[in-house]
Amino acid sequence: MIISESKPFPEILKSLEGDQRIFIVGCKGCAEACQTGGEAQVLEMVKQLQQEGKIVVGHSVLDFLCDKALVKFKLKPHEDAIVSADSLLIMTCGIGVQATAAVVDKVTHPGCNVVNVGGSRGEWRGDERCLECGDCLLDYTGGICPMTACTKSLINGPCGGTKDGKCEFEPETRDCGWHLIYERLKKLGNLDRMKVTLDPKDYSKMRPPENLRSTIMWALERKEKEASAK
Amino acid sequence: MTIAELAKQGKFVITAEVGPPKGVDITEMLENAELMRGKVDAINITDQQSSVMRLGSLPVCRLLIERDLEPVFQMTCRDRNRIALQSDLLGAYTLGVKNVLCLTGDFIALGDHPQAKAVFDLDSVSLLRAAKELEQGKDLAGNELAGTPNFCLGAVVTPGADPLEPQLIKLEKKVKAGAQFIQTQAVYEPEKFETFMKAVAHLNVPILAGIIPLRSAGMARFMNANVAGVHVPDNLVEEMEKAEKRMQKGVEIAARLIKDMKSMCQGVHIMAIGMEKRVPQVIEAAGL
Ligand code: SF4
Numbered sequence: 195m196i197i198s199e200s201k202p203f204p205e206i207l208k209s210l211e212g213d214q215r216i217f218i219v220g221c222k223g224c225a226e227a228c229q230t231g232g233e234a235q236v237l238e239m240v241k242q243l244q245q246e247g248k249i250v251v252g253h254s255v256l257d258f259l260c261d262k263a264l265v266k267f268k269l270k271p272h273e274d275a276i277v278s279a280d281s282l283l284i285m286t287c288g289i290g291v292q293a294t295a296a297v298v299d300k301v302t303h304p305g306c307n308v309v310n311v312g313g314s315r316g317e318w319r320g321d322e323r324c325l326e327c328g329d330c331l332l333d334y335t336g337g338i339c340p341m342t343a344c345t346k347s348l349i350n351g352p353c354g355g356t357k358d359g360k361c362e363f364e365p366e367t368r369d370c371g372w373h374l375i376y377e378r379l380k381k382l383g384n385l386d387r388m389k390v391t392l393d394p395k396d397y398s399k400m401r402p403p404e405n406l407r408s409t410i411m412w413a414l415e416r417k418e419k420e421a422s423a424k
Numbered sequence: 425m426t427i428a429e430l431a432k433q434g435k436f437v438i439t440a441e442v443g444p445p446k447g448v449d450i451t452e453m454l455e456n457a458e459l460m461r462g463k464v465d466a467i468n469i470t471d472q473q474s475s476v477m478r479l480g481s482l483p484v485c486r487l488l489i490e491r492d493l494e495p496v497f498q499m500t501c502r503d504r505n506r507i508a509l510q511s512d513l514l515g516a517y518t519l520g521v522k523n524v525l526c527l528t529g530d531f532i533a534l535g536d537h538p539q540a541k542a543v544f545d546l547d548s549v550s551l552l553r554a555a556k557e558l559e560q561g562k563d564l565a566g567n568e569l570a571g572t573p574n575f576c577l578g579a580v581v582t583p584g585a586d587p588l589e590p591q592l593i594k595l596e597k598k599v600k601a602g603a604q605f606i607q608t609q610a611v612y613e614p615e616k617f618e619t620f621m622k623a624v625a626h627l628n629v630p631i632l633a634g635i636i637p638l639r640s641a642g643m644a645r646f647m648n649a650n651v652a653g654v655h656v657p658d659n660l661v662e663e664m665e666k667a668e669k670r671m672q673k674g675v676e677i678a679a680r681l682i683k684d685m686k687s688m689c690q691g692v693h694i695m696a697i698g699m700e701k702r703v704p705q706v707i708e709a710a711g712l
């Protein structure tokens with residue numbers, strides 16, 4: 195799930211400056227769930243743009259705008275409208291904007307901002323849990339992730355800013371991750387784990403692994419090109 | 425001489441702190457440093473203290489060396505990744521800087537560029553380790569260096585932290601990673617400091633007790649509420665409140681703390697935070 199937020203309308207309008215005829219694209223996936231690019235928001239945007247004197251030449255709310263192959267196929271019936279448009283407004287995450295840009299030779303304006311959720315994954319709401327660091331340290335930290343629980347992603351213990359169990363940054367709301375880790379390890383009788391000096395993190399592991407990279411859009415495209423060149 | 429060398433000779437080491445200016449007018453900063461001449465063994469130069477952008481620590485360290493003053497290069501992990509940190513360590517050595525204090529650094533949001541990207545690629549422990557590796561002729565990635573630097577590495581600790589144990593665990597890691605001296609956060613309670621010193625005795629590393637001369641009762645209360653691990657006890661707050669000459673009182677209390685703690689530790693680190701003129705006064709009043 196990718197969490198998006200609508201860009202402020204004035205910002206959208208500014209990005210459309212000089213463009214008269216607009217085609218709007220929404221998505222029934224995450225953007226609908228976030229109420230940023232579902233049917234309702236797209237229709238509302240049609241109205242707002244018309245009030246500003248723009249001509250909305252068409253709109254379409256697709257199933258998954260992140261699926262490039264599908265985007266091409268689903269936009270086909272709207273080809274004439276799209277060709278007649280000055281630009282497209284894409285009310286989805288950045289991937290939807292990029293997927294559209296990859297199949298349509300028109301300027302694609304983003305209507306949303308993707309919000310950083312710093313590792314919020316799965317169904318366990320309310321907190322960030324995993325940054326996908328590629329080298330899990332939970333064994334040393336009592337099952338609490340230092341990468342997300344500590345504001346600075348420190349891996350060898352607390353900084354000097356920890357106070358009353360809170361982080362030096364936003365102490366009203368933010369627990370000190372290392373305080374949580376310490377309390378947890380103490381409770382488990384496992385404080386020796388905290389005494390292990392961990393090597394500097396290998397941040398190259400945060401890049402997608404080679405075999406996964408081959409399934410992402412760019413790699414696929416490269417492969418397609420390589421294949422057709424042969 | 426480096427801090428570690430002095431401590432080894434049994435000298436009670438005195439260090440103080442000078443903050444670089446925001447800008448390029450270094451007159452006042454150099455005047456402040458000049459006040460310390462002959463009175464302190466080394467001067468810490470802060471690194472973008474409180475995440476506020478200023479003149480860097482390294483060039484100022486070099487300015488001190490040119491004036492025959494011994495600097496302590498403070499380095500935080502907030503603004504540089506491991507490439508820049510190691511490079512600056514090499515730079516420090518080539519410029520004649522020996523003492524390096526390795527810190528994590530405050531979070532970006534607390535400073536004057538909250539929009540900046542925080543780095544924290546390394547932490548204080550791994551920064552010490554990086555410096556140690558350089559001393560062994562290799563960088564963090566294991567590549568050979570042409571010529572090897574040599575440092576006197578330092579680290580910090582907060583003796584007044586509650587709970588203290590996580591700090592002690594990290595301190596132990598710092599010493600294992602190569603810290604040769606420790607400067608502490610400000611202490612105002614000698615009894616508690618004694619307990620701390622007993623808890624770290626096995627580490628066998630010189631510890632310089634942190635001293636921040638008080639300016640007013642208000643400042644003491646502010647620190648109690650906002651600065652992690654700093655606790656000014658009620659009796660000192662009261663003493664400040666009742667004092668007619670507050671500045672003098674602050675110096676007097678600082679000197680008393682030093683006298684009380686002198687036998688427990690290997691030195692003091694005086695942080696006057698913008699009131700550097702008081703550093704010589706404190707040293708004199710403490711009879712150092
Ligand atoms: S240590 Fe790394 S892999 Fe493990 S939970 Fe944290 S970010 Fe995820």
Ligand code: SF4
Pocket residue numbers: 343344345346347348351352353354355356357360361362363369370371372373531
């Ligand atoms: S106070 Fe705790 S959570 Fe915040 S940066 Fe320091 S160690 Fe991390």
